[in-house]
Amino acid sequence: MNKERLSIERKKQLKFFLIHAVIIISAAICVYPLLRIFSISLRPGDKLFSTDLSLVPAGATFTAYASLLKDTMFLRWLWNSLIITLATSFIGVSLASTAAYAFSRFRFPGKKAGLILLLSSQMIPAGMLILPLFLMIMKLNLMNTYLGMIIAYSVSSLPFSIWILKGYYDTIPRSLEEAALVDGTSQVGAFWRIILPLSTPALSIAFLFNFTTAWNEYLVARVVLFSAKQYTWTLGLFELQGQYITQWGMFAAGSMLVTIPVLCVFLYSSKWLISGLTLGSVKG
Amino acid sequence: MASVEFKGIVKKFNDNTVLNGVDVDIKDHEFVVIVGPSGCGKTTLLRMLAGLEDVTGGDILIDGLRVNELHPSKRQIAMVFQDYALYPHMTVEQNMSFALRLRKTDKAEIDARVEEAATILQLKSFLARMPKQLSGGQRQRVAIGRAIVRKPKVFLFDEPLSNLDAKLREEMRVEIAKLYQRLNATIIYVTHDQVEAMTLAGRIVIMNKGIVQQVGSPIEVYRKPANLFVAGFIGSPTMNFMHGKLSLEGDKVMFTSPDIKLSIPPYLLPANKVRDGQEVAVGVRPDDVVVGREAGEKCSDKIEGVLEVCELLGHRENLYIKVGGQRLLATVEAFFDRSPGSGVQLCFNYKNMHVFDKATENRISE
């Protein structure tokens, strides 16, 4: 009896050991490239080619960071990205917040068609719209400008944002707005004073989603921006990583600088993003 | 304070008629309870009065003024919602003062009114809290406080107690009754619970399927239900119904069902009001079914039945008695001295018997 229990205990321990082992190996595969970038970013300039695998290289320095900030326009690229991204996110979330409210609270002809349009827009290959957008921006003489980028980005996350916000509005009881109506607001006033303040979590998630999408975008930026001064950081890093191996260290340093904040924001909001994703897709 | 009139109210959702010609007059300072089963249109009627639903047909008047198209906030009403609808992002105080702030009322005036309402409702120590930090009963109070602060012409309550547990519900019922005495306001209160209706109302409006079935004081609707629906809806446990035919034997009115034969006394139903062979339902409340020895002593028309089940409630007891195919419920003093399966004698208290025409479902007895 006792022996049997012991062997069951043993089996359990073995099982847990195996689970931990597999997960740790997977986690290592997931994290290792990031650690490698970190390690490369610390390498002194003459050791970039090294086949050394240790995480903190011999003679670790921050020279790559220093020369990245000094010798390249990295800060300028970050600034470009930031301003384009903030503007797009602001526009995207503002448009989405009212549209989602209409979908959540009203019945009107064309509602279903509108929702289907939103869903099916996700099917359109991103690569397909780049060409006409590029031509439109060229025709408007907005090549190589912030405005061209903002225009190209502004609606790309709109369908998803509308889905997330609609899902959130749906969970807010209607009686709150009715109470506000009785208390003396208009329908729009109820939206502004009651629904919007209550939706800050969902609004910030939609904002973050817009932000990360635009922040990480590469393909549109590639065709719209052509002078190094106007580059977003994605273009800049790609250039650094190009065939000149000497800049490999600076690439790594730049990657670290942009990844860490994005990573924090993402990990903080991932739960929300996922619930939004599954909500939108399951309901559709 | 104000009077409210509903004149021929019709409400349709697409092709679905929810209210079909509702006429009710509510006087100043009256506490009116609208009661009915779910889906009878009572909440819709209240929401139309509040201005939250469009009026398909008919007129709603507050203080003689037609308000059909008036914005909710201009009707001088306050509403307490079933789920309280407290604004989650505002403190208790902000919740209560929201309407006044929207109206740009004087700050001192707002504070005074909130203070007054909080005192009445014993909420003074919670004013700085958020709604989610409150218990169900406290939230209920805040919702009521939010209404009081406005000093409206009419208070509307939409099933305010249905989200509370049984004990709290009783307490809040008493609170609301006290509040009414204190405010002496016009209150319209919607519920599906006939106990709330009976205990709170000055007048009850009973609705079913979008039609007003009866309007009257609690005692009227209990003693003289206008039709089969009201008779079955008001009173707990439910009234016993026996379905059968009337016949005239000389100047006596006889009721015959497959299992039961009764003579109906003339003070209840004079012979000239009856057709021979008229199909009727006879209703008797469980309290008016006399059972056992008492029945043997008091009654002339005795009915023989078999006791099926006894339910002890404490000081009272429910007896389920089978008379042929008809089951009757009698509520008697505890403890009844027969065991299930034994035969019992019973009779009815004729004074409180009700006769309804089967075709029109209306009451034909006095």
Next chain:
Amino acid sequence: MEILKSIQEVVWFILLISLGVGALEGYFYYHFQYYDRKWFFPAALAVMPALALAVFGQLLGGYTFQLWVYFLLAEAAIAAAFRYLVQGRHTVPYLLLAPAFVGLALLLVYPFVFEIYLSFHDLKLTTIMMWKNTGRLPFVGIDQYIKVFTTSPLSEVSFWALLGRTLLWTFTNVFFHVAGGFALALLLNNNIRWKGVYRTLLVIPWAMPQVVAVLAMRGEFHSQNGFVNIVLTKLTEAMPFLTQLGIGPVQWLSDYPLVTCTLINIWLGIPFMMVVILGGLQSISSSYYDAADIDGASYLQKLRFITVPLIRPVMMPAVTLGTVWTFNNINVIYLVTGQSGGTEQADILVSALYKAAFTYNRYSYSAAFAIVVFALLFFISVTYLHGFDAAKEDR
């Protein structure tokens, strides 16, 4: 200074957009609110076309009389629709929707239509200046579509080779995403210590900016300095017999680019699937497993009869989305092979489409190509969703 200037530029732009939204709302408000007034038609026809001409005239080719007539006709049609069809109903929702849907129409629907227009005309490097100045393009009928199937979008691979590669790419990726995600989710769904930490670490590939992630991984596949080859070299040094099995360092980026891209994309895509499936697993009530335990089900039986069927409603949309995303994934392939002198051996349909347009400047050709790809994707999605619906009804 430049920073100030850029802020100023963007703030002006946002103000402009707000103004545009305001004008749009005003326009619709007028049509919703005053549709039944006597002066509705005259006022609308007098003011709106002139305003539209003033605002858009320069953009659409000068302030011409012809354009004014177009605007007049358009306004007449819109005003009539509002007067006789809409009649002021549903004002609030439409006003709320208007900005977003006008945005979508201008930047999603219009480009789509424009793409179709392009595909029947001939826009390339030699005609682009003409188009930019006059807005005219030579019409070529279905020539571009014929070329899609007969000539190579790039310089060597044919359409059919790309199609085959795309299907292989999509299938392989989605398969490994689901398999890997499912396995990890099952492991994480146990009651183990440090679960939160593991979860966080495992989603890092998804959380990193894709450009960084792909470029970093690309570095790891570098023939000399990449982690993969370093490890392979060390392995073959330690265990020489592996060389005989054909295992050893290879030129990943030039000899096996598609394999490299696939490996990178699998690495990128597993976390998303894992998180979605984990969410699904956690939503399954444990009472099902308790009941199955009492019924004597083994681990595999529980997996097969409880987990898989219950997780399906969560999985299917995620898999559909994942398929579409993988099919449309330009990022990974372009970032790995897109630099000058990059190979074509890894290209799938969408990346070839992008390169055809922007590396080879064959605009109209790539438009036709895009329409073909879209039709293909549409067909696949519809059959897919159809199967999904059928499966739904089965249950």
